[in-house]
Amino acid sequence: MPQDSLEASPSPRKRTRAGAPRRATVPQILNAAEWTFGTRGLKGTRLEDIAKVCDIPKGNILYYFGSKEDLYNATLSRLLDVWLTDADHWLSSDKDPLDGLRGYIEAKIAFSRARPEGSRLFAQEVLSGGHMVQDFLRGELRAHVARHVAIFLEWQAKGIMAPIDPTHLLFLLWSGTQAYADMQVQYEAVLDRTPLTDGDYETAVTTLMTLVRPLFSQPVVSGASEADENKTLKRSL
Numbered sequence: 716m717p718q719d720s721l722e723a724s725p726s727p728r729k730r731t732r733a734g735a736p737r738r739a740t741v742p743q744i745l746n747a748a749e750w751t752f753g754t755r756g757l758k759g760t761r762l763e764d765i766a767k768v769c770d771i772p773k774g775n776i777l778y779y780f781g782s783k784e785d786l787y788n789a790t791l792s793r794l795l796d797v798w799l800t801d802a803d804h805w806l807s808s809d810k811d812p813l814d815g816l817r818g819y820i821e822a823k824i825a826f827s828r829a830r831p832e833g834s835r836l837f838a839q840e841v842l843s844g845g846h847m848v849q850d851f852l853r854g855e856l857r858a859h860v861a862r863h864v865a866i867f868l869e870w871q872a873k874g875i876m877a878p879i880d881p882t883h884l885l886f887l888l889w890s891g892t893q894a895y896a897d898m899q900v901q902y903e904a905v906l907d908r909t910p911l912t913d914g915d916y917e918t919a920v921t922t923l924m925t926l927v928r929p930l931f932s933q934p935v936v937s938g939a940s941e942a943d944e945n946k947t948l949k950r951s952l
Contacts, residue, residue, distance in 0.1 A: 741779055743769055748790045753832025756839050757787050757847075788847060791840065794833045795851060797826065799859050806863045812870055813924075813931055816888075820923050823892030824916055827899075834896035860885060870931075877930040884930075891923050 747768040751760050762783050766773040780786040805819035827834050840847055860882060867881030895902065895916065903909045 744771075744776055744779060744786070745790055745793055748786050749794070749830065749836060750832045752787060752790055753834075753836035753839075757783075762786070784847075791837065791848060792851075794830075794837055795848075795855075799855070801826070802859065802863060806866055808866050808869060812875060813928065816927055817920070817924055820888065820892060820920055820927075823888070824895060824919050827893055827896035828911075828916055831896035831899055834893050838893070838897045875931060877932075879930055888923070892919075895919055 744765065747765045751765050751768060755764070760783070762773050762776055765786070766776055769776075776786065780789060801822040802819060805815045805822060807815060810818075837848075845852060863885065864881040867876060867884065870876035871878055871881075895911070899911065902915075903911060906915065908915075
């Protein structure tokens with residue numbers, strides 16, 4: 716994951732030191748909102764709750780965001796920007812396919828680990844009907860998926876990727892990585908440890924790559940470049 720994405724992760728339990736001015740920046744408010752909305756949902760959250768986390772008056776939040784719904788939308792928008800940026804960075808035609816997929820899976824797992832409330836916030840929104848993100852889902856996300864499907868289809872045309880449905884492959888990658896946030900409590904119960912360890916997250920990446928890697932063992936089609944053939948040969952060894 717790009718480093719600045721992780722640096723923006725919420726730390727809502729931090730308080731301003733005694734005597735410090737009672738104010739908060741927009742990122743601090745959004746961090747607190749992500750944590751609170753992700754924990755309590757839109758209906759279960761009051762602006763007073765977010766203000767308490769920031770240790771500021773409610774009016775300071777309303778100065779930047781006109782309503783709870785405006786703040787909720789801004790919080791979702793920031794999350795979605797990170798997700799799209801990760802995919803655009805890693806799933807690129809100028810990267811080796813397996814290197815790019817590994818980087819993408821690692822970024823998604825890192826996000827689920829560092830910002831689980833953010834992932835749960837989006838999951839709650841979708842499960843409730845996705846009313847606040849319909850424009851995003853039908854517009855920006857659909858175009859985003861189309862861009863990356865085109866890259867997968869290019870790899871398939873070169874004969875370096877198996878003819879699997881690329882859209883459903885993306886669905887699998889989303890669900891397989893975001894589950895480590897959305898289903899964290901379940902995984903901790905099954906593994907009998909809280910929290911999940913470094914090894915658990917590393918195993919998650921390894922397991923997903925074990926499932927993905929065979930998709931790239933196909934022989935290169937006639938007419939592919941020598942460089943493509945060499946890459947495929949190296950992966951098969």
